[in-house]
Amino acid sequence: MxxxxxxxxxxxxxxxxxxxxxxxxxxxxxxxxxxxxxxxxxxxxxxxxxxxxxxxxxxxxxxxxxxxxxxxxxxxxxxxxxxxxxxxxxxxxxxxxxxxxxxxxxxxxxxxxxxxxxxxxxxxxxxxxxxxxxxxxxxxxxxxxxxxxxxxxxxxxxGAPLDLPPLVALIVNPREPLETRRVFAQMNVAPGTATGYGPHPAIGPGMAPGDFFEALRKGRNDMEAAACRLAPIVGDVLAVLSAAPGVRFARMSGSGATCFALFRDCKSAARAKKAILRANPGWWVKSCMLG
The missing domain is CATH 3.30.230.10 (Ribosomal Protein S5; domain 2)
Structure with missing residues (x-):
């Protein structure tokens, strides 16, 4: 069988x-x-x-x-x-x-x-x-x-698995491929050196939702600026997501060009998805829960 x-x-x-x-x-x-x-x-x-x-x-x-x-x-x-x-x-x-x-x-x-x-x-x-x-x-x-x-x-x-608070997300890709190696090359970090950009905020188990989101906002994507130089449309996606009603914040994922936004509720994310697709029908847009 x-x-x-x-x-x-x-x-x-x-x-x-x-x-x-x-x-x-x-x-x-x-x-x-x-x-x-x-x-x-x-x-x-x-x-x-x-x-x-x-x-x-x-x-x-x-x-x-x-x-x-x-x-x-x-x-x-x-x-x-x-x-x-x-x-x-x-x-x-x-x-x-x-x-x-x-x-x-x-x-x-x-x-x-x-x-x-x-x-x-x-x-x-x-x-x-x-x-x-x-x-x-x-x-x-x-x-x-x-x-x-x-x-x-x-x-x-x-690290150990984390139980995150509910994360209502919208994931957007402008359908422009962006290779990780190109973004790293654009960052031009010399071998054997530290960047000194600043420490990662503490993220641990059992954090209250307010504390978690505050820590998350203090975090960064250090590849974002380099990705925007190689693919300026990344900046456009971030601007569109950041301006959506009900958004908590927007950030690029990985080396791009996909960006995401976290929303206060599912209705806000659904409205944003509809508006983004209406204005940019060629983009890949998905609403989801993250965990």
């Missing part, structure tokens, strides 16, 4: 993103509070079929070459770490924008690792799964758990 397993691959939103410095080996050191949407891409696995990947969906055409997809990379790294691993055929329904700062490819790879863990009777936090995640990409380890938490280093250091 053929076994089919399914997982969602939600969007990863960097509520904060502080660039602490750059290591001598070239990796950038970060501190970031990460949260996840409830919707996103969808991945299925036909267990024990020959390893392969098929892709469909609204943003499938922008997902690049199949052979370079992070889903297949994750599967190969899993096989390297798990003896006699059961693999299979993956099918990806791609809905999230690509090169957009929402961790779409990393979340897809993390979903693949969760599927393979289930197929092989492993827990998602098994050290072998974690090792495969770290080999696959910097954002993949945090995406495996897909829970709000602090992450640091180049993505390998994960």
């Amino acid at each position: 053929t076994l089919f397993l399914r997982e969602r691959a939600p969007a990863k939103i960097n509520l904060t993103l502080h660039v602490v410095g750059r290591r001598a080996d070239g990796w950038h050191e970060l501190e970031s509070l990460v949260a996840f949407s409830r919707g996103g891409d969808a991945l299925s696995l036909e267990v024990d079929a020959p390893l392969r990947l098929t892709v469909e969906g609204p943003t499938a055409a922008q997902a690049g070459e199949i052979g370079d997809n992070l889903v297949l990379r994750a599967a190969r790294h899993f096989a390297e770490n798990v003896e006699s691993a059961r693999l299979g055929a993956f099918h990806l329904v791609k809905r999230l924008p690509v090169a957009a700062g929402v961790g779409g490819g990393s979340s897809d790879a993390a979903a693949a690792l969760r599927l393979l863990a289930r197929a092989n009777g492993l827990e998602a936090d098994d050290p072998r799964v974690r090792a495969a995640a770290e080999k696959t990409g910097a954002d993949v380890p945090v995406c495996v758990g897909a829970k709000a938490r602090m992450m640091s280093g180049f993505g390998e250091k994960l």
